[in-house]
Every structure is written in structure tokens, then in C-alpha cells.
Amino acid sequence: MLAQVLVSSITAGAVYALIALGFVLIHKGTGVVHFGYGDQVTFGAYLVLIAQMTVGLPFWPAVACALLLSALLGALIYGGxxxxxxxxxxxxxxIASLALGTVLREFVRAYMGPNAWPFxxxxxQNAIPIGGVLVVPANLAIVGISLGLLALLFVLFEKTLYGKAIMAAxxxxxxxxxxxxxxxxxxxMIWMLASVLATVAGVLVAPLLTLSPxxxxxxxxxxxxxxxxxxNSLPGAVIGGITLxxxxxxxxTYxxxxxxxxxxxxxxxxxILIRPQGLLGGLLVKKV
Structure with missing residues (x-):
């Protein structure tokens, strides 16, 4: 029973980690807490449906289109x-981040309607037994994509010039x-990358939840x-997501x-009350 619960929990934890990584990237790089980021996650999933409905793209080309549009959205948010x-x-x-989230949320409500959409x-979705534990292939895909993307981000930040420039800034x-x-x-680049992460998280979580505004x-x-x-910790975002x-x-369950x-x-x-710096974060001391 415990093993089954732990296996099932990793799916949600991987998605939480992606969303948390977007929060941390934006805050660590620009000092902004983007409280509209959750609405960007929703908007990214809706972009896939909009691409399918308006252009008639198949699912995976629609996902690619949504990722490109989300990167453009990140650039517009930063520049505008x-x-x-x-x-x-x-x-x-x-206040600006809250207003931005409200605009995105109400746009999809007005354009796509308030009702839920299938994704x-x-x-x-059919579970298969592996080692006495039931595993859902759809959930495996979510975990695999999340972990693969997190690994790519690690390589980006640690091994590439652009990644090192981001970390230095x-x-x-x-x-x-x-x-x-x-x-x-x-x-x-940070805003564009965080926007792409939001869309990936939206595509992964939309089938598990009800896709609505x-x-x-x-x-x-x-x-x-x-x-x-x-x-202020990128590894901490991953650990925090899995832990949650x-x-x-x-x-x-229990x-x-x-x-x-x-x-x-x-x-x-x-x-916030007991350890505001989190599990892996450090206290920031400012002299005034």
C-alpha cells in the first residue's frame, strides 16, 4: 500500500517541481514573485487547444506551436x-503579476468559455502491474518528461555558456x-524559459485535472x-515539489x-513561520 502511494505521488510531485522551478527562476533572476504564474500554466494548456481548433494542427504540432507562443508571451511580459x-x-x-494572471484567466474564459475541456x-490510462505496484503509463510519461526536462535544465545551467550567464546574473x-x-x-531569456516551463506543466497536468480557466x-x-x-534554490524547487x-x-491516503x-x-x-529560507535556501541578510 505504501509503495503504491509513493509511486502515485511522484506524478503530482514532478509537475509541482516544474511549476516551482518557474517561480524560482523568475524570482532568483529578476527579484519578482510572479503570482500570475499559475494562470500561465493554464494558458499554456489552452494554447494547445486553440492551435488545434483554429489551425487544425494535430496534437504534437499543436504542442510545439504552444511552446513557441509561450516563449513569445514570456518576451512580451518582460518587455511590456x-x-x-x-x-x-x-x-x-x-500587483502587475496578479493583474497579468487575471488577464490571461479571463481571456480564456471569454474565448473558450467557462466549461471544462477534455485534454x-x-x-x-490503463494501469499495469510492475513488481506488485500498479503503474499508469500516462503517469510514467508525465514523470519521464518532467525528469528529462529537469535534467536538460541542469545541463543548460552547468555546462553551457548561456546557462552560466543566467546563473551569474x-x-x-x-x-x-x-x-x-x-x-x-x-x-x-529567464522569462521566456519560465513561460515555456509553464506550458509544459500545463500540458502535463491538464489531463489529470479539469482544464478550465x-x-x-x-x-x-x-x-x-x-x-x-x-x-532562491533551483535544486530546492525540485525537492520541494517531490516532497509536497x-x-x-x-x-x-492515511x-x-x-x-x-x-x-x-x-x-x-x-x-514561513519555522524555516522561511526553506529546505535548501539560505537567509538573505540586507544591511539598511
């Missing part, structure tokens, strides 16, 4: 909202500028995972299924 607000107060940036699973934007890194270009509430889970792992998925599954969603809020409050 965050670059003009780069010297604004933190409160103004937070295809990547593989079969995230750690010390002034120092990065002094050694020739164009931080404005790096921040643009309000699916963006899953952003709360990603935000909780980011806080749990440490909001496991804790949710254990609570829902205590009460009614507490499964509420546990995210409890973890968020507990981490």
Missing part, C-alpha cells in the same frame, strides 16, 4: 510589463554586468513547493482525502 517596472516598488510588481493523456547581477554579461538579455489554482502548489525547497507530492498523497489540498496551505504557513 517587467522591464518598465524594473525600478518600481515590490508591491507594484506583485488528451500522453499515453494509456541570478547570483550577482552587478558583478555579471561588470564581466560583460548583458543582464537585460539574460532576464529576457480556474485550473491556475495549481500555481499555489508550485508556489508552496518553491517556498518549501527554498525560493509525497506529503499530499500520504495525508490523503488521514483524510479532504485534507489533501488543504495540506499545501498548512505547509506554506509552517515553512
Amino acid at each position: 510589463f517587467m522591464w518598465p517596472l524594473r525600478r518600481a516598488s515590490l508591491l507594484a510588481q506583485i 488528451p493523456f500522453l499515453l494509456s 541570478c547570483d550577482n547581477r552587478i558583478g555579471a554586468s561588470l564581466i560583460g554579461v548583458r543582464t537585460s538579455t539574460v532576464f529576457l 480556474d485550473m491556475g489554482l495549481i500555481g499555489i502548489k508550485g508556489f508552496t513547493a518553491a517556498v518549501l525547497g527554498g525560493f 507530492g509525497v506529503v499530499e498523497a500520504l495525508v490523503g 488521514i483524510s482525502s479532504a485534507l489533501k489540498d488543504m495540506i499545501s496551505y498548512g505547509i506554506l504557513i509552517a515553512v
Whole structure:
């Protein structure tokens, strides 16, 4: 029973990790907490349906089109909202991110309607027994794609010049500028990459949840995972996402299924009160 619960929990945890990674990338690089990121996850899934309905693309070409459009959306968000607000107060940036999420949510509600839309699973939903544990191929696809993407991001940040430029700008934007890194270009890349991650997460999670304009509430889970792992730690985002998925599954199975969603809020409050730097994050001390 426990093994089955743990295997099932990894699916949700992998998606939470992707969403948390987007939160951390944006915050670590630009200092912005993008509270509209959950709505970007929803919008990315809707982009696939819009590409299928308006252009008549098959599923996988529609996904590729949605990824390209989401990268463009990230560039527009940076150029149209965050670059003009780069010297604004933190409160103004937070309000802008909330407004952006509302615009995306209400756009899909007006264009696609308030009702739920079916979204295809990547593989079969029929469970197969492996070593005494039932495994769903569709869930395996979600976990495999999530882990593969996380591995690619690790290679990007650790082995490529562009990735190292991103990490340098995230750690010390002034120092990065002094050694020739164009931080404005790096921040643009961060927003584009985070937008692509949001669309991938939306495509993976839409079959598991009801694809509706309000699916963006899953952003709360990603935000909780980011806080749990440490909001300035990319590995922490992954660990926080998997941990949250496991804790949710254990609570829902052994205590009460009614507490499964509420546990995210409890973890968020507990981490903020007890260990605000998260599992892998460090305390940031500012002299005033």
C-alpha cells in the first residue's frame, strides 16, 4: 500500500517541481514573485487547444506551436510589463503579476468559455502491474518528461555558456554586468524559459485535472513547493515539489482525502513561520 502511494505521488510531485522551478527562476533572476504564474500554466494548456481548433494542427504540432507562443508571451511580459517596472516598488510588481494572471484567466474564459475541456493523456490510462505496484503509463510519461526536462535544465545551467550567464546574473547581477554579461538579455531569456516551463506543466497536468480557466489554482502548489525547497534554490524547487507530492498523497491516503489540498496551505504557513529560507535556501541578510 505504501509503495503504491509513493509511486502515485511522484506524478503530482514532478509537475509541482516544474511549476516551482518557474517561480524560482523568475524570482532568483529578476527579484519578482510572479503570482500570475499559475494562470500561465493554464494558458499554456489552452494554447494547445486553440492551435488545434483554429489551425487544425494535430496534437504534437499543436504542442510545439504552444511552446513557441509561450516563449513569445514570456518576451512580451518582460518587455511590456517587467522591464518598465524594473525600478518600481515590490508591491507594484506583485500587483502587475496578479493583474497579468487575471488577464490571461479571463481571456480564456471569454474565448473558450467557462466549461471544462477534455485534454488528451500522453499515453494509456490503463494501469499495469510492475513488481506488485500498479503503474499508469500516462503517469510514467508525465514523470519521464518532467525528469528529462529537469535534467536538460541542469545541463543548460552547468555546462553551457548561456546557462552560466543566467546563473551569474541570478547570483550577482552587478558583478555579471561588470564581466560583460548583458543582464537585460539574460532576464529576457529567464522569462521566456519560465513561460515555456509553464506550458509544459500545463500540458502535463491538464489531463489529470479539469482544464478550465480556474485550473491556475495549481500555481499555489508550485508556489508552496518553491517556498518549501527554498525560493532562491533551483535544486530546492525540485525537492520541494517531490516532497509536497509525497506529503499530499500520504495525508490523503492515511488521514483524510479532504485534507489533501488543504495540506499545501498548512505547509506554506509552517515553512514561513519555522524555516522561511526553506529546505535548501539560505537567509538573505540586507544591511539598511
